[in-house]
Amino acid sequence: MKTTIYYFSGTGNSLKIARDLTNKLDECELVPIAKIWQMESLASTSEKIGFVFPLYFLGLPKIIFDFITKIDIDKSNYFFAVVTKGGDFDCVALHQLEEILKSKSKTLNAGFFIRMPANFYHNDPQTLQKQIFENSIREIERISTIINNNQKHLKIELSERNRxxxxxxxxxxxxxVYKSDELFYxxxxxxxxxxxEKICPVNNIKLVEGVPQWQHKCQRCAACINYCPEKSIQYSDVKLKNQRYHHPEITVQDIISQKSIKE
Ligand SMILES: Cc1cc2nc3c(=O)[nH]c(=O)nc-3n(C[C@H](O)[C@H](O)[C@H](O)COP(=O)(O)O)c2cc1C
Structure with a gap:
């Protein structure tokens, strides 16, 4: 395959972006990180590699850091990343990615952020969500042209201090992060x-006598909290009330399908 996109997604934003991008790129396949990240050996033979994932706490989700550190990418020569985020603040995810690739003697050729609806702590109003989705379609168009043309596109503007x-x-x-799930109930x-239990991408939830128990290997993706049909899952004293979010086109089954079922 010419291009492989590896993705991770808790509430569907990154999956939606990864799917749409896959459809626009030449000879591109989509691979879920949650299904393969714990395999003993990981290697890619694609010419181009992309990573699509959410921004967590200003930077990389731990699963993304672990996966990219582990995978053998010797045979690939163009790397890109699309980071979905729920806010407008600066962040360090692309710098971190650059560093990991540099340690493997590779370069991040293109990196992008796409603003998507927020999925934790607060939700965006429906009107804003609509604008965000419309804008994301335009962004995919722009990004896919850059990648199909092997262009360089990286604007990383953070002061050294902020970085x-x-x-x-x-x-x-x-x-x-693993133990932060102690605050779910x-x-x-x-x-x-x-x-x-079914949806957790890293199989971190077990029903014990019918009651969900978090197993302390959480990635904090917020799939459980946002896809709970009763809005019954809570986190610490975060005032969620009825606010929940997942991408409207990404179903429970889509999120389940990204993970490994054996454990
Ligand atoms: C634990 C956690 C931390 C987050 N941290 C940030 C952040 O620092 N900045 C930001 O803009 N969005 C942040 N977000 C919002 C997500 O990055 C955003 O909604 C993303 O599109 C979700 O992607 P997904 O639906 O593929 O999981 C955070 C979300 C979660 C669950």
Whole structure:
């Protein structure tokens, strides 16, 4: 295959972007990271490699950091990334990616952020979501032209001070993320349907006598909280009320399909 896009997605934004991009790129396949990241050996033979994933705490999700660090990319010679994010702030994800690729004697040729609806702590109003989706279609068009033409496109504009401070913030998140699931719980609306157990991309939830128990290998993707049909999953004292979000075109089954079912 000429191009492989590796993706990770908790609430569908990155999956939607990855799918649309795959359809626009020459000879492109889409591979879910959650299905393969724990394999003993990982290697790609594609000419071009892309990574599509959400921004977490100003930088890379831990699963993305671990996956890209592990995969053998010796045979590839063009690298791109599309980071979906729920806010408008600067961040350090592309710098981190550049660093990992540099350590493998490779270069990040093109990197992009796409603003998508927020999925945790707050939600964007429907009117804004509509604008965001319309804009994302235009962005995909622009990005796919750049990638199909093997162009370089990387504007990384962060002061050294911010880069260091954001990186520190993100790597602190990596250190604590697995156990941060201790703060999840279900309220009285839980019907023990098991959607959370099935949907978790890293198989981190087990129903014990019908009650979801988080197993402390969480990536904090927020799939469980946002796809719970009863809106019963809560996180710490975050006031979620009825606010939940997942991409309207990405179903429970789409999220389940990205993961490994054996464990
Ligand atoms: C744990 C967590 C941390 C996040 N941190 C940020 C952030 O620092 N900046 C930001 O703009 N969005 C942040 N977001 C929002 C997501 O990056 C955004 O909604 C993304 O498009 C979700 O992608 P997905 O639907 O593919 O999971 C965060 C979301 C989660 C769940």
């Amino acid at each position: 260091k401070s954001f990186e520190k913030h993100n790597y602190k998140f990596h250190k604590t 279900v309220d009285e609306n839980c019907t023990q349907c098991g959607t959370c």
